[in-house]
Amino acid sequence: xxxxxxxxxxxxxxxxxxxxxxxxxxxxxxxxxxxxxxxxxxxxxxxxxxxxxxxxxxxxxxxxxxxxxxxxxxxxxxxxxxxxxxxxxx
Numbered sequence: 001x002x003x004x005x006x007x008x009x010x011x012x013x014x015x016x017x018x019x020x021x022x023x024x025x026x027x028x029x030x031x032x033x034x035x036x037x038x039x040x041x042x043x044x045x046x047x048x049x050x051x052x053x054x055x056x057x058x059x060x061x062x063x064x065x066x067x068x069x070x071x072x073x074x075x076x077x078x079x080x081x082x083x084x085x086x087x088x089x090x
């Protein structure tokens with residue numbers, strides 16, 4: 001499912017217009033992004049948790065040339081599925 005399919009599904013299930021559903025999806029993703037930028041986690045009980053993890057700096061290798069290079073430390077967004085979501089999928 002892509003973003004436009006998600007918007008259509010939300011509009012159908014809630015009775016909102018596609019424009020309103022699109023604004024709701026955009027607002028949700030923007031809020032999650034802002035919260036993660038602050039270093040905080042977003043927990044949706046039963047669905048899951050969005051949180052940042054930190055990757056340490058490390059040495060890598062260019063696969064084409066074999067030359068070693070340094071990969072900088074960075075923050076990486078992650079998602080952990082909640083119990084209800086796991087049960088619903090299985």
